[in-house]
Amino acid sequence: MSAQTVDHVSLLPLYAAAGTAVLVLLADLLVARRGAVFGTLATGGLATVAAAIITGSRAGTFCAPTGDACSWVPSPLAATAAVVFAALTVGVLALSIPALRLGTAPAGEYCFLLAASMTGGVAVGYAGDLITLIVGLETLTLPLYLLVGLRRFAPGEKPMTSAASASVTFFLISVISTAIALLGAALNYAATGALHFDRLINGSGPTAPVAEAGVALLVVGLAFKVAAVPLHAWAPPTYEGSPLPIAAYLSTASKLGGVLALAAIVVRLDAATLTAFLALLTMTVGNLVALRQTRMVRLLAWSSIAQAGYILAPLSLGADGVQAAAVYAVFFVILEFIAFGVIAALRPAGATGGDILYYRGAARRSPWLGAALVLSLAGLAGLPPGLAGLFAKITIVDALIEGGETWLAVVVVLNAVVALAYYVRVAALLYATPTVPGIPVVDPTLLEAATHPRFPVTRPLAAALITAAAAAVVLGFAPQLLFNALS
Known part of the structure; x- marks a missing residue:
């Protein structure tokens, strides 16, 4: 048996992400200055982006002696995922700085946990076997339990969901889903003897039922990460009880990790019927419940559940649909982060998302932020001028029709029409006449909004980043460019 060799260049993205976590911890211990901690995390995120681009599509490492199966597999999709995870981490940091300066959470622990979660996301993208995949997912998720619970609310604020309750809800359901996924992986391994993705096969012979049960349990367990039905109920209360930047990270990075994990499984194992059924339930339940929401973060949470269905x-098409799913996932992440970022910029530092009525007339007071939010909502709905979201949806529908799943394409279109109701409602409210002082209001914060000439935009840098990102995703050909890059 030949000795296993390690290509350290292929591991550069992981080294950069993990090194960032260590350096952030040391900066907090030795320098004890928030600026040094923030700078270390931002620099480490940029270094992770550079490392992912440099490694490109090198050969895998931690390979079996035969060389036909590796545990660490660089690819264009893996590099894209690493870049997105690192960019999201830096973006969340930018949104969090004003609140951290007010002491809403300890800066050192906050940034260390963010860097640790980024490390897990990078590992998920490059994973080449079930063990690396599940360890990466847990490394991505575990720090988020603590980040959700670190929240200290703004003075006098009475949130609907406490940080402790949100953290416990997230933790308990995550533990259950992880146990389900591990049981599925164990059953599949017992039936087929395969852990590396390149060796995963559908069961045959007497062990076929065991392998099929393992695949079903694995898919259901991993579906938790994208908040798919039936493991979806954790998302709205967890998002509501989290700091707004962490809610943005949960809605984007955590969901992207789940998409990558599911894609790695369905490409190689037959789970078409189960995945199609989960997609049908998830998009339908998400959109119907979103219609009744009156809190902004909860509306976005249910919207993100529906987007997970898309x-x-x-x-459900297996290998034929992975590229379309990856393209849609990347642009969903961008648009969702813009939406959460604008909400964080419009609210006081450390506050919740508030009632939807709080945003009445927001675009009149903050035109650029209002335009960015409208653009992100239009992209999520698949309407102009959010052309990136429009063409990303078309990519999905086209892939489903070509794959023979016309009925599912029709369901996607019908759900997209249903979603217009709440996306258009919020967008129209942004340009409605602001509330007049003296008229009874539903949310006390409405009076605050009405009596201020402008919304309390305390994140000028974040607002600039949001506007720049919004302008970039207007380019309608961007989804096709990314689709070609992943081909």
Whole structure:
């Protein structure tokens, strides 16, 4: 048996991400200055982006002696995922700085946990076997339990969901889903003897039922990460009880990790019927419940559940739908982060998302932020001028029709029409006449909004980043460029 060799260049993205976590911890211990901690995390995120681009599509490492199966597999999709995870981490840091300066959470622990979660996301993207995949997912998720619970609310604020309750809800359901996924992986391994993705096969012979049960349990367990039905109920209360930047990270990075994990499984194992059923339930339940929401973060949470259904739909095609799902996932992440970022910029530092009525007339007071939010909502709905979201949805529908799943394409279109109701409602409210002082209001914060000439935009740098990102995703050809890059 030949000795296993390690290509350290291929591991550069992981080294950069993990090194960032260590350096952030040391900066907090030795320098004890928030600026040094923030700078270390931002620099480490940029270094992770550079490392992912440099490694490109090198050969895998931690390979079996035969060389036909590796535990660490660089690819264009893995590099894209690493870049997105690192960019999201830096973006969340930018949104968090004003609140951290007010002492809403300890800066050192906050940034260390963010860097640790980024490390897990990078590992998920490059994973080449089930063990690396699940360890990466847990490394991505575990720091988030603590980040959700670190929240200290703004003075006098009475949130609907406490940080402790949100953290415990997230933790308990995550533990259950992880146990389900591990049981599925164990059953599949017992039936087929395979852990590396390149060796995963559908069961045959007497062990076929065991392998099929393992695949089903694995898919259901991993579906938790994208908040798919039936493991979806954790998302709205967890997002509501989290700091707004962490809610943005949960809605984007955590969901992207789940999409990558599911894609790695469905490409190689037959789970078409189950995945299509999950997609149908997820998009339908998400959109119908979102229609009744009156809190902004909860509306976005249910919207993100529906969006997860759109991502799952092409994954039901197996390998033929992975590229369409990946393209849609990347642009969903961008648009969702813009939406959460604008909300964080419009609210006081450390506050919750508030009632939807709080945003009445927001675009009149903060035109650029209002335009960015409208653009992100239009992209999520698949309407102009959010052309990136429009063409990303078309990519999904086209892939489903070409794959023979016309019925599912029709369901996607019908759900997209239903979603217009709440996306258009919020967008129209942004340009409605602001509330007049003296008229009874539903949310006390409405009076605050009405009596201020402008919304309390305390994140000028974040607002600039949001506007720049919004302008970039207007380019309608961007989804096709990314689709070609991943081909």
